[in-house]
Amino acid sequence: MKSQRLLAILDVVEHEAVRSQEQLRQRLAARGFVVTQATLSRDIKELGLVKRSADGAYQPSSIEGTPQTTALGALGKALSEYLVNIEPVQQLVVLRTGAGQAQLLGLAIDRSRLPEVVGTLAGDDTILIIARDVQNALAVVKKLKDLAS
Amino acid sequence: MKSQRLLAILDVVEHEAVRSQEQLRQRLAARGFVVTQATLSRDIKELGLVKRSADGAYQPSSIEGTPQTTALGALGKALSEYLVNIEPVQQLVVLRTGAGQAQLLGLAIDRSRLPEVVGTLAGDDTILIIARDVQNALAVVKKLKDLAS
DNA sequence: CCACGCGCTGCATATTCATGTATATTAATT
DNA sequence: AATTAATATACATGAATATGCAGCGCGTGG
Numbered sequence: 501m502k503s504q505r506l507l508a509i510l511d512v513v514e515h516e517a518v519r520s521q522e523q524l525r526q527r528l529a530a531r532g533f534v535v536t537q538a539t540l541s542r543d544i545k546e547l548g549l550v551k552r553s554a555d556g557a558y559q560p561s562s563i564e565g566t567p568q569t570t571a572l573g574a575l576g577k578a579l580s581e582y583l584v585n586i587e588p589v590q591q592l593v594v595l596r597t598g599a600g601q602a603q604l605l606g607l608a609i610d611r612s613r614l615p616e617v618v619g620t621l622a623g624d625d626t627i628l629i630i631a632r633d634v635q636n637a638l639a640v641v642k643k644l645k646d647l648a649s
Numbered sequence: 650m651k652s653q654r655l656l657a658i659l660d661v662v663e664h665e666a667v668r669s670q671e672q673l674r675q676r677l678a679a680r681g682f683v684v685t686q687a688t689l690s691r692d693i694k695e696l697g698l699v700k701r702s703a704d705g706a707y708q709p710s711s712i713e714g715t716p717q718t719t720a721l722g723a724l725g726k727a728l729s730e731y732l733v734n735i736e737p738v739q740q741l742v743v744l745r746t747g748a749g750q751a752q753l754l755g756l757a758i759d760r761s762r763l764p765e766v767v768g769t770l771a772g773d774d775t776i777l778i779i780a781r782d783v784q785n786a787l788a789v790v791k792k793l794k795d796l797a798s
Numbered sequence: 799c800c801a802c803g804c805g806c807t808g809c810a811t812a813t814t815c816a817t818g819t820a821t822a823t824t825a826a827t828t
Numbered sequence: 829a830a831t832t833a834a835t836a837t838a839c840a841t842g843a844a845t846a847t848g849c850a851g852c853g854c855g856t857g858g
Contacts, residue, residue: 501705502815502816502817520833520834520835521834521835522833522834535816535817535818536817536818536819537834537835537836538817538818538819538820538835538836538837539816539817539818540835541834541835541836541837542816542817542836542837544835545836587767587768589740589767589779589780589781589782590739590740590782592740592779594767594768594779595768596768598699599699599700599701599708600701621770621777622770623755623769623770623771623772624752624755624771625759626759626768626769626770628768628770628777628779650806651805651806651807669843669844669845670844670845671843671844684807684808685807685808685809686844686845686846687807687808687809687810687845687846687847688806688807688808689845690844690845690846690847691806691807691846691847693845694846799858800857800858801856801857801858802855802856802857802858803854803855803856803857804853804854804855804856805852805853805854806851806852806853807850807851807852807853808849808850808851808852809848809849809850809851810847810848810849811846811847811848811849812845812846812847812848813844813845813846813847814843814844814845814846815842815843815844815845816841816842816843816844817840817841817842817843818839818840818841818842819838819839819840819841820837820838820839820840821836821837821838821839822835822836822837822838823834823835823836823837824833824834824835824836825832825833825834825835826831826832826833826834827830827831827832827833828829828830828831828832
């Protein structure tokens with residue numbers, strides 16, 4: 501299952517320095533995901549991983565400065581693809597996605613660095629956004645709805 | 650005939666992991682419903698089944714569908730089996746389970762679609778329920794405690 | 799009693815999607 | 829610059845799923 505593999509890739513990359521797709525392929529194989537380099541190339545593109553300049557290891561692009569516009573574009577795409585429902589609750593925002601997609605959408609939200617957002621938590625099909633206050637929560641809902649369309 | 654078949658599909662899907670329409674076709678044939686994949690494609694659309702990303706198996710969409718009573722029954726069972734502790738915090742409710750059981754209980758909670766619940770997030774042994782407000786959070790705690798016993 | 803409309807279905811085929819293979823392209827190394 | 833390593837991509841394949849079309853059975857209004 502592809503989405504599982506994508507999550508595994510994020511997990512691997514987060515926990516150890518992976519410097520080539522071949523290396524990543526081996527790590528994934530150890531976890532039971534057997535695929536070729538070509539597939540990883542596509543996965544990496546889809547996840548938006550980049551090579552850290554310091555040591556050449558892959559990592560999510562949010563950590564280095566990504567141009568805001570790029571991140572927002574990706575967020576819009578992710579939203580229109582995954583978002584099922586969005587609702588503010590006090591200073592929180594609850595988003596629903598299709599099964600197994602919450603992690604990916606959560607990542608896209610993190611990357612876009614919305615100023616109103618303090619942090620996010622993603623489960624399987626639910627994301628919780630913590631905003632600074634009620635006003636900001638409402639603002640986030642509006643902003644995300646706009647981006648989704 | 651059709652409605653019988655639809656019910657059979659729900660029953661099959663609920664009791665075993667079905668990962669393709671072909672597989673489903675075989676299960677149904679064993680129960681006396683002989684139809685083609687094309688028909689199942691239409692049935693699945695009508696029932697609103699989706700593929701769970703965890704294992705690629707079909708399941709009723711957690712967002713809608715599934716008879717309330719069934720889901721509530723399953724929830725009661727899951728609660729009595731897994732729930733260790735439950736506590737409201739403002740408009741949130743924090744539940745503790747045994748290790749690795751939070752996902753299962755979280756799923757059961759989602760499926761039962763309690764009106765007070767906006768969403769849930771499950772980790773390994775902790776579930777966070779987001780309610781609409783403090784009152785609702787208290788109501789959820791009471792309801793779940795009742796169901797558990 | 800009949801012609802018509804409509805829902806349901808199968809058949810055949812189109813579409814979608816993930817992936818591997820082979821190769822082109824780009825980057826690094828010497 | 830030449831060589832090699834790393835990555836991206838064109839093309840093809842296979843699996844799963846969706847769908848256009850035609851036939852069938854059934855109920856209804858004529």
